[in-house]
Amino acid sequence: GVSQDPRHKITKRGQNVTFRCDPISEHNRLYWYRQTLGQGPEFLIYFQGTGAADDSGLPNDRFFAVRPEGSVSTLKIQRTERGDSAVYLCASSLASLRRNTEAFFGQGTRLTVV
Amino acid sequence: AQSVTQLGSHVSVSEGALVLLRCNYSSSVPPYLFWYVQYPNQGLQLLLKYTSAATLVKGINGFEAEFKKSETSFHLTKPSAHMSDAAEYFCAVTTSGTYKYIFGTGTRLKVLA
Numbered sequence: 001g002v003s004q005d006p007r008h009k010i011t012k013r014g015q016n017v018t019f020r021c022d023p024i025s026e027h028n029r030l031y032w033y034r035q036t037l038g039q040g041p042e043f044l045i046y047f048q049g050t051g052a053a054d055d056s057g058l059p060n061d062r063f064f065a066v067r068p069e070g071s072v073s074t075l076k077i078q079r080t081e082r083g084d085s086a087v088y089l090c091a092s093s094l095a096s097l098r099r100n101t102e103a104f105f106g107q108g109t110r111l112t113v114v
Numbered sequence: 115a116q117s118v119t120q121l122g123s124h125v126s127v128s129e130g131a132l133v134l135l136r137c138n139y140s141s142s143v144p145p146y147l148f149w150y151v152q153y154p155n156q157g158l159q160l161l162l163k164y165t166s167a168a169t170l171v172k173g174i175n176g177f178e179a180e181f182k183k184s185e186t187s188f189h190l191t192k193p194s195a196h197m198s199d200a201a202e203y204f205c206a207v208t209t210s211g212t213y214k215y216i217f218g219t220g221t222r223l224k225v226l227a
Contacts, residue, residue, distance in 0.1 A: 031213075033217075038219070040217035043215075054214070101165075103215050105157040
């Protein structure tokens with residue numbers, strides 16, 4: 001399945017954090033979502049291969065994600081703020097031009113900014 | 115653009131009773147629809163999916179959903195609730211040629227003994 005690391009991260013406000021996602025190997029699409037309490041997952045960014053095809057969901061320039069070799073991805077948050085506290089979910093899917101399949105989700109990284 | 119509305123943020127049913135979780139979607143093109151379940155401190159697990167084949171879709175754990183184009187609905191049902199069904203359920207939509215999965219705000223199901 002999709003694996004994420006770490007599962008939990010507690011950081012002080014102003015610190016930088018990095019999260020890792022290892023998708024299902026044959027999947028060509030990788031997504032990052034953010035989920036806050038009582039809400040559904042909110043889209044952040046999507047990769048097709050190595051490039052970020054759509055980063056329109058990133059809230060500001062403190063958020064940055066890469067997928068340099070088309071498999072593992074890292075999401076970085078600089079100068080964290082309390083409002084960044086959430087569960088960050090990674091997902092992958094296998095899709096073609098004609099159809100989408102379901103997205104498979106990792107267990108998430110819970111970020112707490114104190 | 116696509117969107118999903120889940121009616122009822124909290125639903126309570128007695129053990130053994132019918133479960134009905136509501137999902138309405140909006141899409142200008144034929145949608146793909148999904149139901150996911152999330153247990154505490156876990157990621158999302160796929161329950162079932164509609165991808166333009168049969169309109170009545172059966173999933174895991176006895177759940178099923180019916181795609182009704184005329185009502186733009188994809189409600190999730192289970193004939194008899196079990197205590198282990200207590201979780202949060204999310205409806206999601208995407209379309210062919212797009213990539214985003216758009217999620218509803220979720221419905222928390224509580225099963226009463």
